[in-house]
Amino acid sequence: MKRFYLSPPLAALLLAIILFLxxxxxxxxxxxxxxxxxxQAANILRLSVFLGVIAAGQTLVIISGSEGIDLSAGxxxxxxxxxxxxxxNGDDGKVLxxxxxxxxxxxxxxxxxxxxxxxxxxxxxxxxxxxxxxxTGAIIVLNxxxxxxxxxxxxxxxxARPLSPDLQIPNAIIIWLIFGVLMWLLLERTAFGRxxxxxxVNRVTARLSGVNVTWxxxxxxALAGALAGFGGFLVVGNTGVVFIAxxxxxxxxxxxxxxxxxxxxxxxxxxxxGTMAGAIVLTLITSLLTTMQMPESxxxxxxxATLLILIxxxxxxxxxxx
Amino acid sequence: xxxxxWDALMARHPAFFALTLLVISLxxxxxxxxxxxxxxxxxxxxxxxxxxxxxxxxxxxxILAGGIxxxxxxxxxxxxxxxxxxxxxxGTPAQMGQFVFISLLVGIAAGALNGFFVAILRLQPIxxxxxxxxxxxxxxxxxxxxxxxxxxxxIAALYRDSRPxxxxxAFYVIAILLLIWWYVSSTRYGRYLLAVGGRQQAAYESxxxxxxxxxxxxxxxxxxxxxxxxxxxxxxxxxxxxxGGPMTLNSITAVVIGGNALSGGVGGVAGPVxxxxxxxxxxxxxSFADIDTWWETFIKAAIIVLALATPGIVDLFxxxx
Numbered sequence: 001m002k003r004f005y006l007s008p009p010l011a012a013l014l015l016a017i018i019l020f021l022x023x024x025x026x027x028x029x030x031x032x033x034x035x036x037x038x039x040q041a042a043n044i045l046r047l048s049v050f051l052g053v054i055a056a057g058q059t060l061v062i063i064s065g066s067e068g069i070d071l072s073a074g075x076x077x078x079x080x081x082x083x084x085x086x087x088x089n090g091d092d093g094k095v096l097x098x099x100x101x102x103x104x105x106x107x108x109x110x111x112x113x114x115x116x117x118x119x120x121x122x123x124x125x126x127x128x129x130x131x132x133x134x135x136t137g138a139i140i141v142l143n144x145x146x147x148x149x150x151x152x153x154x155x156x157x158x159x160a161r162p163l164s165p166d167l168q169i170p171n172a173i174i175i176w177l178i179f180g181v182l183m184w185l186l187l188e189r190t191a192f193g194r195x196x197x198x199x200x201v202n203r204v205t206a207r208l209s210g211v212n213v214t215w216x217x218x219x220x221x222a223l224a225g226a227l228a229g230f231g232g233f234l235v236v237g238n239t240g241v242v243f244i245a246x247x248x249x250x251x252x253x254x255x256x257x258x259x260x261x262x263x264x265x266x267x268x269x270x271x272x273x274g275t276m277a278g279a280i281v282l283t284l285i286t287s288l289l290t291t292m293q294m295p296e297s298x299x300x301x302x303x304x305a306t307l308l309i310l311i312x313x314x315x316x317x318x319x320x321x322x
Numbered sequence: 323x324x325x326x327x328w329d330a331l332m333a334r335h336p337a338f339f340a341l342t343l344l345v346i347s348l349x350x351x352x353x354x355x356x357x358x359x360x361x362x363x364x365x366x367x368x369x370x371x372x373x374x375x376x377x378x379x380x381x382x383x384x385i386l387a388g389g390i391x392x393x394x395x396x397x398x399x400x401x402x403x404x405x406x407x408x409x410x411x412x413g414t415p416a417q418m419g420q421f422v423f424i425s426l427l428v429g430i431a432a433g434a435l436n437g438f439f440v441a442i443l444r445l446q447p448i449x450x451x452x453x454x455x456x457x458x459x460x461x462x463x464x465x466x467x468x469x470x471x472x473x474x475x476x477i478a479a480l481y482r483d484s485r486p487x488x489x490x491x492a493f494y495v496i497a498i499l500l501l502i503w504w505y506v507s508s509t510r511y512g513r514y515l516l517a518v519g520g521r522q523q524a525a526y527e528s529x530x531x532x533x534x535x536x537x538x539x540x541x542x543x544x545x546x547x548x549x550x551x552x553x554x555x556x557x558x559x560x561x562x563x564x565x566g567g568p569m570t571l572n573s574i575t576a577v578v579i580g581g582n583a584l585s586g587g588v589g590g591v592a593g594p595v596x597x598x599x600x601x602x603x604x605x606x607x608x609s610f611a612d613i614d615t616w617w618e619t620f621i622k623a624a625i626i627v628l629a630l631a632t633p634g635i636v637d638l639f640x641x642x643x
Contacts, residue, residue: 067585069448116627120634123584125390129571130627137620144616252452265446297467297563300460307453311445 008262011313012277016284020044023288042169044284046160049172050238052279054231054247055254056183057110057224059275061124062258063187064220065200065267071128072113073228073254075135076106077247080232082139082147085242090150095158102233103226109135110225114218132251139244151240159237172238176276183272196220200268253282260310281310336581337593343579343629344596347603354610361488368492369482371602373398373554375492375595377569378576379499380546382594385577387539388519388586389440389447394547394573396458397432398566401425401551403462406471406561418477426548432458433544434537441536455570462563472560481556496595503591515539519586576601579629601626 024037054073061068080102087098109131116127159172187193195216198206207213231250236242255265261278263270285306289299357363377394384391408421432454439450472478484491506512517525518535526532547566554565574584580597582589604625608618 116631116634119638120631121637122630122634123578125584126575126578126630127627129575130623130630133623134620134627137617137623141616141620256449256452259446259449265449295464295467297460297463300456300463302460304453304456304458304460307456308439308445308450311449311453312439312443 008260009271009274009277012260012262012274012281012310015310016277016280019281019284019288023284023291026288026292039168042173044287045173045176045280046170046238047287048276048280048283049176050231050235051250051253051257051283052176052276053179053234054228054250055257055275055279056179056231056272057227058254059183059258059261059263059270059272060196060220060227061224062255062263062265063196063200063267063270064217066203066217067124068200068220068267069124069128069255069265070110070113070221070224070228071125071251072109072132072135072225073128073231074248074251075132075139076109076225076228077232077235077250078242078244079109079135079139079247080106080229081236081246082143082149082242084155084233084236085149085151086143086147088149088152088155090152092152092154095152095154099230099233103229106229106232107222107226110222110228111218113225114221117221118214118217136244147242149242151237155237156240159234172234175234180272180276187272192216192219197268202268253279256307257282260307336583336589337596338581339633340580340593340596340600344600344603347600347607351603351607351610354607358606361485365483365485365490365492367602367606368490369553369557371599372492372495373550373557374569374572374576374602375496375598376499376546376550376553377573378580378594378598379503379591380543380550381573382577382580382582382589382591383515383546384447384539384543385574385582385584386519386586386589387515387536388522389536389539390451390574390584391433391436391540391543391547392448392451392570393432393436393455393458394543394550395566395568395570396455396462397429397544397547398551398554398569399462399563400428400432400458400465401548402555402565403466403471403561403563404428405473405552405555407466409473409477411472411474413474413477415477418473422552425552426545429544429546429548429551430541431544433541433547436544437537437540440540441533455567459563459567462566466561466563469560469562472558473555475559478556478559481553499595500592507590511535511538516587519588521587572601573598575626575630579626600629 020041024032054077058070058073061070083105084098084102087101088094113124113128113131116122116131117124120127122130157171159175160170162168162170163174187196195206195211198209198211199213199216203213206216232247235246235250239246257278258270258275259265259278260281261271261274261276263274285303286299289302294302352358355363358367377398381391381394404425405418405421408424409417436451436454439445439454440447481491486494514525514530514535517528517530518532522532550569551566555561558565576597577589577594578584578597579600580589580593580595582593604622608622613621
């Protein structure tokens with residue numbers, strides 16, 4: 001008998017679509033109004049972009065295996081968002097510089113993570129957790145609690161507004177699609193991607209097959225930091241405000257999005273498509289619970305229960321008895 | 323392969339490094355706060371440290387067996403909200419006793435739920451306990467939507483001010499915990515813990531009851547989280563559904579500073595206890611060192627990272643030589 005099998009990214013995407021269709025039946029849902037439904041779908045997708053981009057770096061470090069995880073992603077998002085905010089300061093001409101600085105700052109934090117994990121043999125969980133504290137501390141030292149800056153019209157135009165008035169799709173979604181294709185190319189069509197999966201499955205065999213594991217590990221964390229930095233730039237472009245707790249709420253959802261998307265948390269197997277679908281599912285559930293005006297307590301419980309159900313479906317590890 | 327003396331020391335006594343850190347931080351703290359070993363100061367420090375110590379002990383057991391428990395803080399929150407709402411500011415000692423008992427059962431039940439998902443359904447521990455942490459945090463908020471309630475002053479004083487034989491209550495609790503661990507680690511169960519954490523598959527093939535051992539570690543951490551919640555409630559005297567959440571990551575840091583491997587199979591309980599005390603003392607040092615407020619977060623985090631990296635740095639230099 002052929003076993004019924006649905007790939008995790010597809011399963012997560014189907015779940016998102018079903019949930020969205022069901023949400024139309026809610027008392028304050030979109031009902032039979034197609035325009036409202038489309039606007040709502042676009043809005044949820046737009047909100048998913050930020051979690052999706054931030055979870056991209058998380059996907060890479062988790063695929064790299066050896067308990068790989070990046071707990072500094074949240075504070076890196078805050079750091080790069082604040083840097084972009086301060087540097088741009090309302091001036092369109094400085095957007096590119098701000099973007100580069102945001103990405104570079106993220107990459108620097110990621111590089112430090114990678115060096116500590118690779119050379120000092122600190123486990124990724126505590127190394128990145130510690131760095132998260134260091135980055136938050138650095139932000140406080142740098143801005144002494146008040147930030148003066150401003151996003152520029154160009155940033156808002158590029159991130160939050162639609163491409164043209166006829167096409168009501170915010171640019172962020174288009175950026176995300178391009179980003180998704182690039183991530184796919186990186187993972188599936190480059191030597192970096194092949195080596196990443198190789199070190200995720202087994203570092204010893206990867207080393208024996210000629211992969212430079214040390215370099216790969218450092219590069220992966222640096223790249224993950226850079227991607228979180230890019231995420232921070234997008235977040236500030238969308239919201240237009242910064243505060244010290246801006247990035248932290250993205251941290252654990254970014255790990256959850258990776259898990260929901262079917263990437264093995266033990267490494268070696270996964271995809272960015274899955275993470276994108278996972279980000280959409282999580283954002284959808286969160287915004288549905290908000291629309292339903294559930295109290296915070298119920299929202300937390302439903303989110304926890306949904307996560308449990310999702311990972312019960314395909315997050316199981318190998319059975320002990322084989 | 324022969325181990326050098328340093329390697330042998332580190333392998334046989336994983337807590338040695340934790341002890342070094344603890345002694346250094348104690349000395350620094352003593353210089354900044356000369357009366358820290360006086361009865362009152364000692365007691366007021368130890369009663370603040372005890373909740374995180376209790377949390378770290380449970381976390382250490384889970385991590386020893388190769389898991390991790392992100393939900394411990396939320397379990398402590400549930401216990402806090404139960405005590406704060408059901409006992410109340412004018413509750414009787416009998417009520418308190420009754421609900422302390424119920425709290426412990428709730429903690430064990432919450433741990434058993436974690437154990438069910440991780441050990442029996444075989445889900446990945448980090449994401450599973452993250453999910454249940456939401457479940458438990460939501461439940462805590464459901465029981466007590468707004469901060470308030472509490473336990474009577476007279477009962478809270480039992481925790482805050484009891485000093486049998488002039489020593490802080492926390493010392494006795496720590497002594498009991500270490501005695502229990504000293505006994506357990508010499509039993510078959512203690513060896514099973516390390517075996518499961520070291521190499522699960524090999525343990526299973528040597529007929530170690532892997533599922534049961536993993537399941538039990540989560541029940542233990544649920545139980546110690548409940549104890550931590552009780553201590554926390556008596557310490558603060560009031561209820562707040564978000565009281566435990568921020569403590570989770572500290573408990574993990576304490577375990578790692580304590581010399582246990584996060585991947586499991588190496589370490590004990592004494593190290594994590596010292597790690598938790600070190601974290602608390604670090605906070606003390608920073609508040610006494612007259613550091614610019616803006617720098618506090620940064621310095622604390624930098625010291626923790628440095629402490630975690632030190633064994634690696636030592637190793638790096640030894641290999642170069």
